Amino acid sequence: MSIKAQTLIEVSEISKSYGDREAVKNLSFSVAEGTVLGLLGANGAGKTTIVNMLTTLTSIDTGHASICGYDVSSQPYEIRQLIGLAGQFAAIDEKLTARENLKLFGRLNKISGRNLNARIDDLLQRFRMADFADQIAGTCSGGQRRRLDVVSALIAKPATLFLDEPTTGLDPRSRADIWEVIEDLADEGTSVLLTTQYLHEADRLADEIVLIDHGMIVASGTPDELKRELNRDVLEIHLDSDVAFRSAVRLVNDQPDIGTDENAMTIRIPLSNGAVGSLALLRRLDDAGVTIRDFQVRRPTLDDVFLAFTDA
Amino acid sequence: MAGKMNSSTTIDRLDAPQVISPNVLTHLKWAMQDTVTITWRDMVRTVRQPEMLMFAVIMGVVFLLLFNYVFGGVIGAGAGVNYIQYVVPGVLVITALNGAQQTGTGLASDLSEGVTNRFMSLPMSQVAVIAGRTIADSIRNILGLLLVVLIGVLMGFRFESFSSAVLTVLLPVGIGYAFSWLGAALAARLRNPETLGMLSMFWLFPLMLASSAFAPTESMPRWLQGFAEYQPISTATNAARAWSDGSPARTDSLLTLAWVAGILAVCVPLSMHLYRKST
Numbered sequence: 001m002s003i004k005a006q007t008l009i010e011v012s013e014i015s016k017s018y019g020d021r022e023a024v025k026n027l028s029f030s031v032a033e034g035t036v037l038g039l040l041g042a043n044g045a046g047k048t049t050i051v052n053m054l055t056t057l058t059s060i061d062t063g064h065a066s067i068c069g070y071d072v073s074s075q076p077y078e079i080r081q082l083i084g085l086a087g088q089f090a091a092i093d094e095k096l097t098a099r100e101n102l103k104l105f106g107r108l109n110k111i112s113g114r115n116l117n118a119r120i121d122d123l124l125q126r127f128r129m130a131d132f133a134d135q136i137a138g139t140c141s142g143g144q145r146r147r148l149d150v151v152s153a154l155i156a157k158p159a160t161l162f163l164d165e166p167t168t169g170l171d172p173r174s175r176a177d178i179w180e181v182i183e184d185l186a187d188e189g190t191s192v193l194l195t196t197q198y199l200h201e202a203d204r205l206a207d208e209i210v211l212i213d214h215g216m217i218v219a220s221g222t223p224d225e226l227k228r229e230l231n232r233d234v235l236e237i238h239l240d241s242d243v244a245f246r247s248a249v250r251l252v253n254d255q256p257d258i259g260t261d262e263n264a265m266t267i268r269i270p271l272s273n274g275a276v277g278s279l280a281l282l283r284r285l286d287d288a289g290v291t292i293r294d295f296q297v298r299r300p301t302l303d304d305v306f307l308a309f310t311d312a
Numbered sequence: 313m314a315g316k317m318n319s320s321t322t323i324d325r326l327d328a329p330q331v332i333s334p335n336v337l338t339h340l341k342w343a344m345q346d347t348v349t350i351t352w353r354d355m356v357r358t359v360r361q362p363e364m365l366m367f368a369v370i371m372g373v374v375f376l377l378l379f380n381y382v383f384g385g386v387i388g389a390g391a392g393v394n395y396i397q398y399v400v401p402g403v404l405v406i407t408a409l410n411g412a413q414q415t416g417t418g419l420a421s422d423l424s425e426g427v428t429n430r431f432m433s434l435p436m437s438q439v440a441v442i443a444g445r446t447i448a449d450s451i452r453n454i455l456g457l458l459l460v461v462l463i464g465v466l467m468g469f470r471f472e473s474f475s476s477a478v479l480t481v482l483l484p485v486g487i488g489y490a491f492s493w494l495g496a497a498l499a500a501r502l503r504n505p506e507t508l509g510m511l512s513m514f515w516l517f518p519l520m521l522a523s524s525a526f527a528p529t530e531s532m533p534r535w536l537q538g539f540a541e542y543q544p545i546s547t548a549t550n551a552a553r554a555w556s557d558g559s560p561a562r563t564d565s566l567l568t569l570a571w572v573a574g575i576l577a578v579c580v581p582l583s584m585h586l587y588r589k590s591t
């Protein structure tokens with residue numbers, strides 16, 4: 001590996017609209033060799049649109065993106081030799097076996113003969129796919145199919161790998177398997193762009209996290225940097241009546257980044273000094289005679305993160 | 313955090329990827345290689361789903377039996393010919409067109425399964441995705457037609473010579489090949505196998521009945537006759553019918569080739585355009 005890590009993926013102020021809807025707005029980021037970038041966002045945030053633009057599936061409206069120095073918009077055939085893609089929905093041939101799928105995608109990548117067979121055997125063994133290598137993909141389990149889908153993206157040893165929610169719908173065991181695959185690849189120098197809705201997944205895998213909401217970057221940084229912001233416990237209070245809900249909101253309104261849900265009569269308050277901080281707040285409500293139906297102190301979820309960043 | 317884009321970045325990874333900038337020749341080479349690969353892939357799928365071949369054959373055989381034993385007496389007497397000799401070429405053309413429908417349904421199911429998304433991300437020729445499928449479907453069509461011919465022979469059908477047999481089978485396959493591309497264009501637009509199946513009912517049946525496939529067009533009303541005589545099913549049937557009897561059918565063969573060329577000239581670029589837009 002080179003001494004100084006190179007920037008392999010460079011994205012500069014890209015935008016994309018579908019009709020009136022701006023799916024991605026003026027987004028910029030970069031990914032260095034051998035690092036994992038986690039794109040974190042809720043449904044509809046624009047993650048898939050970003051991946052599709054960078055992998056030449058969708059055109060970029062404005063802005064520039066390059067991979068290994070090649071321009072994504074004007075050099076699609078060069079880009080396609082540099083990327084591996086496992087999209088949000090499995091893109092494999094359901095009627096072929098796992099091995100035949102790898103053979104198909106290998107040949108289309110212009111690898112053939114003994115090189116290809118050796119590569120396939122290597123991948124099947126390394127990613128523990130031997131038990132279902134000769135099973136028709138359509139009959140494999142969801143986790144096995146997903147693994148085949150991700151491994152299919154590796155057939156040509158791409159310099160950069162794009163994984164759109166690679167672990168959604170997997171059990172913990174299969175998820176851990178995919179995580180291991182990704183970590184191994186990054187160690188070998190592959191740049192990985194990974195999208196996820198799970199904070200802990202980004203935390204575990206990503207060297208850098210980009211948090212997006214409505215097509216825009218709302219926060220970015222290393223997991224440690226973000227965690228300092230995000231890792232506040234959350235006090236969640238459930239009220240019994242509209243009246244109680246309204247007076248409770250008035251009483252705790254001085255707290256930063258508070259979130260309220262009127263229909264569920266729920267208040268969420270990020271705590272700056274851990275679970276202990278909840279005592280004073282609960283006492284405040286109790287003293288004022290507000291009846292609390294239920295409360296809990298919990299770890300922040302993606303929702304809390306978004307509330308914190310979008311309300312700021 | 314965004315750096316300035318630098319298009320002249322050089323990469324010094326130890327295993328630097330070998331990136332080639334394809335020129336016209338590379339694209340041509342890719343198109344051929346990838347067509348072979350996709351044909352292989354679709355043949356494997358065909359072998360795994362033999363019912364696709366069987367349905368096409370069974371439909372052909374049902375038409376043979378139905379028309380020969382139900383209408384054969386009436387139509388045959390009217391046309392003054394041995395009806396089985398008359399109807400086999402027509403049934404071959406219909407069977408080929410019916411088999412060609414599977415190009416569209418196959419492509420639509422590729423589009424809905426998402427595998428075309430991966431194709432689009434690979435350094436490959438996108439024409440090959442459809443071209444390979446049309447070739448695989450034509451190979452399947454040839455097998456199906458041979459089986460229908462076999463049943464026809466058992467029912468008394470005869471070729472004049474071996475070369476006439478080859479032409480009698482190849483002309484329907486050719487017109488089927490052209491319709492494969494039409495199906496691909498529709499599939500890339502509609503994307504849904506069910507809608508596609510419904511739609512083909514609307515044009516395939518009228519086209520089939522208003523043709524010379526099962527009965528002479530002379531008995532049709534004048535306004536219909538002109539269309540019925542020169543539409544592709546009829547020209548292909550007339551040509552195949554003449555060849556099977558050993559008489560050269562230059563005009564009808566040329567008309568059929570013109571149809572094939574015309575349909576391909578429109579549908580190849582159209583299906584590629586729609587396919588590119590669909591992902």
Ligand SMILES: Nc1ncnc2c1ncn2[C@@H]1O[C@H](COP(=O)(O)OP(=O)(O)OP(=O)(O)O)[C@@H](O)[C@H]1O
Pocket residue numbers: 018021022023041042043044045046047048049050088197
């Ligand atoms: N082909 C399209 N046509 C119209 N709108 C689209 C299209 N693709 C995406 N969008 C819109 O763009 C926005 C971003 O969608 P995108 O699929 O990128 O989100 P996402 O972050 O991947 O969401 P999810 O987590 O649900 O996969 C959404 O509002 C979506 O409705």
Ligand SMILES: [Mg+2]
Pocket residue numbers: 047048049088164
């Ligand atoms: Mg998505």
